[in-house]
Amino acid sequence: MISYYAYKVKGGKLIKVKVELKDGLIQAITLLGDFFLHPEFVLEEIEASLKGVHLSEAAIVNEMGKVIERNQATLIGASVEDFAQAIMSAWMASNRKS
Amino acid sequence: MEEFRFLDLETKTAYMNMAVDESIMLAVGGGFAPPTLRFYRWKPSAVSIGTFQGMSEEVDLDYCRRQGIDYIRRITGGGAVYHDYEGEITYSIILPKGHRLAPDDILESYRVLCGGVVKALEQLGIEAEFKPINDVIAGGKKVSGNAQTRRHSCLLQHGTILLDLDVETMFSVLKVPQEKISDKMIADVKERVTSIRELLGRDVAFQELGAALEVGFGKALAVKIVHGIMTSNELQTAERIVDERYSRNEWNLKR
Numbered sequence: 001m002i003s004y005y006a007y008k009v010k011g012g013k014l015i016k017v018k019v020e021l022k023d024g025l026i027q028a029i030t031l032l033g034d035f036f037l038h039p040e041f042v043l044e045e046i047e048a049s050l051k052g053v054h055l056s057e058a059a060i061v062n063e064m065g066k067v068i069e070r071n072q073a074t075l076i077g078a079s080v081e082d083f084a085q086a087i088m089s090a091w092m093a094s095n096r097k098s
Numbered sequence: 099m100e101e102f103r104f105l106d107l108e109t110k111t112a113y114m115n116m117a118v119d120e121s122i123m124l125a126v127g128g129g130f131a132p133p134t135l136r137f138y139r140w141k142p143s144a145v146s147i148g149t150f151q152g153m154s155e156e157v158d159l160d161y162c163r164r165q166g167i168d169y170i171r172r173i174t175g176g177g178a179v180y181h182d183y184e185g186e187i188t189y190s191i192i193l194p195k196g197h198r199l200a201p202d203d204i205l206e207s208y209r210v211l212c213g214g215v216v217k218a219l220e221q222l223g224i225e226a227e228f229k230p231i232n233d234v235i236a237g238g239k240k241v242s243g244n245a246q247t248r249r250h251s252c253l254l255q256h257g258t259i260l261l262d263l264d265v266e267t268m269f270s271v272l273k274v275p276q277e278k279i280s281d282k283m284i285a286d287v288k289e290r291v292t293s294i295r296e297l298l299g300r301d302v303a304f305q306e307l308g309a310a311l312e313v314g315f316g317k318a319l320a321v322k323i324v325h326g327i328m329t330s331n332e333l334q335t336a337e338r339i340v341d342e343r344y345s346r347n348e349w350n351l352k353r
Contacts, residue, residue: 016155032152032353034177036231038204038248040149074204077231
């Protein structure tokens with residue numbers, strides 16, 4: 001099942017996540033929004049690296065942080081913590097529905 | 099004083115406008131062209147979305163198709179923008195990596211380059227200021243949005259300056275995010291966005307705004323604006339980029 005959540009970062013941008021979860025792991029994820037990430041190609045690397053990651057805020061922050069660090073990338077208008085929160089919220093929202 | 103090549107206000111399709119920005123980057127990054135400032139309009143009117151946005155999430159594609167409005171994904175981040183042919187001027191500025199006007203700090207470089215817009219508005223008698231992350235505001239309302247990317251050994255910043263505001267069409271084209279509205283506690287876009295004509299309370303011609311922008315960027319960036327043209331190589335490259343990227347669903351509907 002694909003869960004969706006949109007989250008407006010206070011003083012920042014609007015981020016949206018589409019995430020497919022199975023057995024507590026991220027199967028597939030798309031991160032959307034009007035934030036900035038330099039260089040831009042890093043977003044696809046982040047999405048790929050989140051596949052198979054355990055659904056916990058700390059694990060997501062850690063994984064995203066590693067990819068950003070490795071690429072010396074800069075995220076503007078949202079933080080890795082914001083994305084992690086949005087992913088967790090997507091999961092919680094889908095739990096409420098089912 | 100350093101010279102910038104200036105490509106004066108021209109009208110192109112959405113595909114060609116975005117491809118020209120990129121072909122100029124390739125030329126500037128390769129050392130074949132000087133830093134370049136360019137002004138343009140979009141015909142037909144078009145909506146551009148940020149590189150990380152979902153097309154069908156942001157844009158009413160059926161409405162666009164019915165009205166003959168083009169839709170395109172930019173290579174820059176940021177939000178969706180409706181580019182009304184009658185309502186705005188877009189500028190782009192392309193600098194080689196390491197240029198004095200292209201500091202590594204991204205917010206700082208927005209501040210520096212948006213200075214051109216602020217100065218242009220000042221020319222018109224409008225007090226405006228840069229508002230991080232990437233806006234220029236006047237009277238507390240957004241009048242210009244800007245977006246930046248760094249690639250091809252260049253910095254590209256493009257942005258729009260609203261001459262007029264067609265809220266009705268804007269709302270028809272864009273699927274307005276409810277979250278954003280409730281966050282700002284203001285449901286009316288007119289409370290948040292303004293235009294040059296509204297600010298001045300009179301008709302302002304494209305030519306007048308274009309002239310103010312030309313002077314504004316020259317002053318703010320302390321460069322000599324020299325009228326120039328695109329090379330045939332840049333034009334050919336742009337046409338290739340249209341074919342390879344911007345005219346394709348694989349790109350525009352990628353997310």
